[in-house]
Amino acid sequence: GDPSVHRIQCECCRKVIYTQTRNRKYCSFQTCGHRMLNLRKSLKKRIERGAYTCPCCGEQFLPIRADARYCSNACRQKDYRKRKVTAHASL
Ligand SMILES: [Zn+2]
């Protein structure tokens, strides 16, 4: 083969492509390049918003949504059930 051609794997869709561009990372900038750029942007936004401590297990996590309060659905449900029990106990 041609030594100037590199075999790379797209960082987004994992498709194997052959390219002459040394630092190419994506099969196509229009599709996968943009997708990863947007992904990184939203990830950055999440980090800027700051990590949140799960009130259930105390684990630090990056909320996917601005109003997310628990690290997982399981913790949200667990805490909800726990609160229900304490509410009953105090009555
Ligand atoms: Zn791709």
Ligand SMILES: [Zn+2]
């Ligand atoms: Zn948790």
